[in-house]
Amino acid sequence: MKKIIVIVLVMVVNTVFSQKESKLEKQFKAEFVFTGFGFSYELPLAKKWIVDLGAGIGGGVDESESYPSSFNSPAAYFKSEFKYVYNREKRLIKSKSIISNSGSYIALQAKYTTKRFSESATDEPSNNAILTDVHWGIQTPLGSNWLFNFHIGLGILRDLDNNNGLMSPTLGLKFSYILF
Numbered sequence: 001m002k003k004i005i006v007i008v009l010v011m012v013v014n015t016v017f018s019q020k021e022s023k024l025e026k027q028f029k030a031e032f033v034f035t036g037f038g039f040s041y042e043l044p045l046a047k048k049w050i051v052d053l054g055a056g057i058g059g060g061v062d063e064s065e066s067y068p069s070s071f072n073s074p075a076a077y078f079k080s081e082f083k084y085v086y087n088r089e090k091r092l093i094k095s096k097s098i099i100s101n102s103g104s105y106i107a108l109q110a111k112y113t114t115k116r117f118s119e120s121a122t123d124e125p126s127n128n129a130i131l132t133d134v135h136w137g138i139q140t141p142l143g144s145n146w147l148f149n150f151h152i153g154l155g156i157l158r159d160l161d162n163n164n165g166l167m168s169p170t171l172g173l174k175f176s177y178i179l180f
Contacts, residue, residue: 024050024085024101029147029176035059036074040176042101048088050101052081060116060126061159075126079111083137097141100178104138107151115161127161133170147176 024044031038031054038056045051060075083105088098096102109132116126135153142148151172158165 024048027100028179030179031056032175032177033058034173036077038077040079044101045082048085050083050085050105052079052083054079054081058113061113061129061157075116076114077111079109081107081109083107100139100141100147102140102147104136106136107134107153109133109135109155127159129157129159131155131157131170135170135172137172142175145178147178149174149176 024047025042026044027042029040029042031040036056036058038054038058040052040054042050042052055076055078057074058077084107085101085103085105087104088102091098091103111131113129113131115128133153133155135151135155137149137151137153139147139149149172151170153170154167155170156165156167
């Protein structure tokens with residue numbers, strides 16, 4: 001009888017703490033990518049939905065090719081990303097970490113990039129542009145405050161000054177440090 005009571009108590013405590021742990025968290029992060037850096041704020045909207053709002057400095061969009069260019073002459077960017085994190089319960093069952101909103105997700109992102117702050121003689125001119133993409137990604141912790149984020153998808157890059165555009169695959173690698 002004592003064994004049954006202990007087992008039931010362990011299951012109840014585990015269920016209570018698992019449900020508490022699976023909630024998404026608000027977090028303000030410094031982000032580091034290959035073409036720049038910035039800050040973002042993740043805000044849970046519902047049990048499995050997050051909005052990630054960010055701004056930073058990175059490479060501009062090349063006027064002639066409509067591709068993101070190097071960080072030699074930086075430009076500002078502003079982004080909003082709506083994420084649906086779909087596998088947190090499965091991660092808990094497999095004893096994988098769910099801290100810091102870790103998990104696999106599907107997202108819709110819009111990222112606006114301004115003209116470069118200054119043009120050099122060797123750089124192609126850059127334009128205002130917006131990238132809209134749908135992607136699949138994963139966010140995973142690297143220690144207590146660091147996160148690694150990877151995504152792959154398909155997007156449309158629109159040059160707002162020339163009204164040029166192209167559709168292409170998207171790939172993102174990002175390291176983030178949680179400030180609070």
